[in-house]
Amino acid sequence: MRKILIVFLTLLFVGSYFVGPAMAVSTEEITKASALEEIIKRGELWVGLEAGYQPFEMQDEKGNIVGFDVDMAYEMGKALFGEGGEKKVKLINTAWEGIIPALMTHKFDIIMSGMTILQSRNLKVNFCEPYYYIGQCLLIHKKDKDKYTHYRDLNKKGVIVTSKLGVTGAFTAEKVMPNATLRLFKTEAEGALQVANGVADAFIYDEPQVRVFAAMYRDKTVGIFEPITYEPLAWAIRKGDVDWLNWLNNFLAQVRGDGRWEKCKQKWFVDYIIEVAGKEKK
């Protein structure tokens, strides 16, 4: 009896090995496995982000998550579920370190968090078409305005450059300013503050954020906005999901063309930055 069972199980195991890979996957099955199908069935779009990156996504004093990516997520909700669809968008605010693992384990459907397309990252996730191009820019103290006009001027011994831990700015500084001393902080605000206080010479970070800091500390700092790097930002989804990717790229083309994009850009990259700077002046 036991012998028969063992033989049977062995055959089953070996059999499955041969049958498995030979089975063709139909297009219907790919469609069914798509996140798009999951979203429609669930009636909710789950968006992963870390709300610490102005003006793409941030949390206000009341605990509301707002920003450029957030407005785009609401537009996406409307496009998926019709009028009132923005209420069916669930924003999942998670620390950056856990954001890709959470996407891969289906904790959300898409990362909309100003993520830079890196080829190494692209091995783990799929990216849509880039929706914004940013470069690393510099924030320097006003007194150094004539001393430093280009990042090459900062590549000297004794110059202190700050940035945030583990972000593109830090990697770029290491690459293009190897002679300068790099000091990394847990938040970008701490890095920028060092420059405003005259403790550090320059702060290197993504362009929109440097614009905010330059507007905020405009009595003490100026920005050098000639981009040092070329960084396309894009939404990230799980690998192999062609249906969802196709939907997202077409959605992107639509909002770009019909004016919603420009409206949103004006709101967050112009009006909002002026508002932030104004608040600080008071």
Place this chain on the structure above:
Amino acid sequence: MTFNKRSLITLGILVIIMGYIYYFFTEKGITYIWHWERIPEMLFYHGPKSADDPAPRLRMGILMIGFVLTLKISLFSIVFGIFIGTVVGIARLSHEPVTRRLAHAYVELIRNTPLLVQIYIIYFFVGSMLRLSAFAAGTAALSIFAGAYVAEIVRAGIQSIHKGQMEAARSLGMNYAQAMRYVILPQAFKRIIPPLAGQFISLIKDSSLVSVIALADLMFQGQQAVARTYHAFEIYFTVAFLYLVMTFTLSMATQYLEMRLAISD
């Protein structure tokens, strides 16, 4: 009551120290423009939350939301941690080799791996299979983590009771479980309160690691408030104070418990 007086003095000293640090920052430190007026609305505010939720009522702000989450997850983890720790601690002293070794393996495995890794594994692997919510996974990870430390504290507590106590209880006709329940554990519990309190205070602070699994705890909310408003020192001071409220309350509660139990000595 002397207890109240003593805790007031302790609190007073803490406030003086914090005040001195603040003074040092403002007078001797770097030039920094303080914006304390931005903090109250981050705790509580009265008014509409957003366009979707316009009802004007008293609501929790960004930092209070984090405070409540940290408080909730810490309380749950402490309760489950005590439970796991007591069971495993007793199992560590079992005469049954399999039970004893299993308990030992659990303690060593948990104590010798980083909490962050445990949180990742429980949420992304175990949690995905069992469909645990982020909160459930976070609570589970912290409870399992605390349980291992509590187990060692419980074991040490039990072993510190003179073995004559067990022998006396057994010779009175109690079985092992009864002797534990009525004689050993009540005495051991009294001794382990101070190390247990220390363990739970560090648990409250360690709970900030759960932000990697999409739980907006106090520290994470504080970081995001800094990322938006850049009032780093005001916010981090407030966050520290809120942690202090939690841990100091816990300290006082355990001291009170200690005093109450000391009456029977």
